[in-house]
Amino acid sequence: MNRRTRTMAALAVTLGLALSACTGGTSSGDVVTLHIVGFAVPEAANKAIAEEWAKTEAGRNVQFRTSYGASGDQSRAVVNGLKADYVHFSVASDVTRLVDAGLVAETWDDGPTKGIVSSSVVVFAVRPGNPRNIQTWDDLIRPGIEIVTPNPASSGAARWNALAAWGQVIKAGGTEEEARQYVEKLFDNVVSLPSSGRDATTSFLSGTGDVLLAYENEVILATQNGAELDWVVPETTLLIENPGAVLIDAHPKAQEWLDFVLSPAGQRQFALKGFRPVIDGVDTSGIEGVKDPNNPFPAPKHLLTVEEDFESWSALSSKFFDENTGIIVKIIAESGLST
Amino acid sequence: MTAETFAHRHPPAGSTPHPPAGSAPRPPAGAEPGGLAWGSQEGGLPLTPASGLGLGVAMLWFSLLVLIPLTAVMVTASEQGWSGFWRAVTNEQTAAAIRLTVATALLVTAVNVVMGTAIAWVLVRDRFPGKRVLELLIDIPFALPTIVAGLVLLSLYGPQSPIGINIANTRPAVFLAFLFVTLPFVVRSVQPVLSELDREAEEAAASLGAGRFTVFRRIILPSLTPAIAAGAALSFARGVSEYGSLVLLSGNLPGKTEVASVRILSSIENDNLGGAAAIATLLLAISLVVIVAVDLLQRKLVRRG
Secondary structure (H helix, E strand, C coil): CHHHHHHHHHHHHHHHHHHHHHHCCCCCCCCEEEEEEEECCCHHHHHHHHHHHHCCCCCCCEEEEEEEECHHHHHHHHHCCCCCCEEECCCHHHHHHHHHCCCCCHHHHCCCCCCEEEEEEEEEEECCCCCCCCCCHHHHCCCCCCEECCCCCCCHHHHHHHHHHHHHHHHCCCCHHHHHHHHHHHHHCEEECCCCHHHHHHHHHCCCCCEEEEEHHHHHHHHHCCCCCEEECCCEEEEEEEEEEECCCCCCHHHHHHHHHCCHHHHHHHHHCCCECCCCCCCCCCCCCCCCCCCCCCCCCEEECHHHHCCCHHHHHHHHHCCCCCHHHHHHHHHHHHC | CCHHHHHCCCCCCCCCCCCCCCCCCCCCCCCCCCCCCCCCCCCCCCCCHHHHHHHHHHHHHHHHHHHHHHHHHHHHHHCCHHHHHHHHHHCHHHHHHHHHHHHHHHHHHHHHHHHHHHHHHHHHHCCCCCHHHHHHHCCHHHHCCHHHHHHHHHHHHCCCCCCCCCCCCCHHHHHHHHHHHHHHHHHHHHHHHHHHCCHHHHHHHHHCCCCHHHHHHHHHHHHHHHHHHHHHHHHHHHHHHCCCCCHHHHCCCCCCCCCHHHHHHHHHHCCCHHHHHHHHHHHHHHHHHHHHHHHHHHHHHHHHC
8 A cells, every 4th residue: 555655645746747848938039028917908009009119129029928917916926926028006005015025126116207108087988978977077976966985985986086085175175084974975975896897897888876976987998899888088187197117037038028018019009098298399180989989088177096095005995995094984884884 | 574474375276186097005215305303313324435435525525615715705794803793794884684585485485386387397297288388387587687677577577567557666576576587496306206206195185085185184294294395495595695687677765665685785795704704604594594494394294294
């Protein structure tokens, strides 16, 4: 029995080694492989940028391995060893998690765009023709208006919506107490809190609610894909900023990739998918699915930013979204328990 | 509601068995396949070298896939101490989600015990056109990615329902999603036992003057009980952990339609792995209690039968 047991054990070990060897494949020759890890939304844009880059000298002979998914999950996966040369997340905290893990340099946000590679704004998506006539933030808290928004507790990206709701009260001269009351009323009107932005869009397009708190790029993309909806850019809204960073031990080509992403040619591809360019001088003509092709990204009257209106992402995270003490987390919990 | 409640509901005596005439009565089949694992080795043979090796491989396999990951979850949960654990699971929103999840899973299990047995009965004992197709369709909830199931449920029972039923963002939505994904469990565990069942025992009982209901209760049900219990336990465990199929339809409203797995997701999103593990551990404990209770109950019923 002993010999047989040993044979079986040896077999098991060999099998294990063979399996782990399979995952460690490498490329050879002159072709460089860059690993991109990102949140799901910019997948199409990144692909288009890669195609543009391949036409240039720097981008020749580069191939990509990509992984896209929920921003937080992707960030945690990189911390846990998922190979990445370049990351693109929906919120800054997903990059700072990598900084804390020693994978991304602390200087990642020192560049001209402060680490931001794509941006958008919070908008109100409404039914075609806007039958409930929703134009302003105050319209959202009218009795009987049904709101769909992704859940800020389970989706990092959904926090932009709640922040915009809070920030617009402060911008109009309101106090924090008034902002809290506004957000309370807002969540009283919420009929569905899907887990992610994409789920929220699906839920809204399936007929739930009168208005969806959404990102402009998401509604433009939905329109490009044939969805029937309308949207309103409110007078005061928040600039959504998606960060990108190169990892410390990345292949040198990764920095060249990031430079190209931030170039007018790279930002043009983001614009075509509905993102607002993060630099000036980008060609924004011919974007499908926008309301006015001559002015695809109308400037809102007041544009809030995290830096100017909320100090920093980490400061606002603990103030608003801490699991136990966050202002907005508490409001959401109470909105559910009181009804 | 407790485990007690559903076990006392008997499957309907729906359609009648039609015994083939002319065969001699034999004693009822004694074996009860489909029972839960523990205790079934009572009175087994001593280990031979070969079976010892088999046991070793099985234990290694089981450890790598189940025991070690489960232990890791519990270790993570315990890292924050008892007070941290307690705080995580008594958070008002979390507690509401756990209550909803467990209550709905119990209710769904009760429905499955009745409906699953009835469906298995129809599939085994009745002949009708399309039976083969129906038999294949039963497994669809297993095969369908749950998020796709969620989309289908939303389009059928959401605001744009073609059949006029809109339960989106309400508790019945959670119930319906659980029901959908757990449907096959009882059916698939009862079906093979039922088709192996010795008809002659039923005939013998009938020839001795037992009514249909008595035959069902005294002859058929005791043989099916272990299989029903196994299916019920699987169905409960699956319901408790369900996420994909309901997120679109339920709306995740805190205190109303938010289930435990969504709370776990929220904790993970906030990098609070301890909190997530605490909820998971509690769910594991509840599942274990329910599964043991179901097993004890079925043993009692079998003995009494």
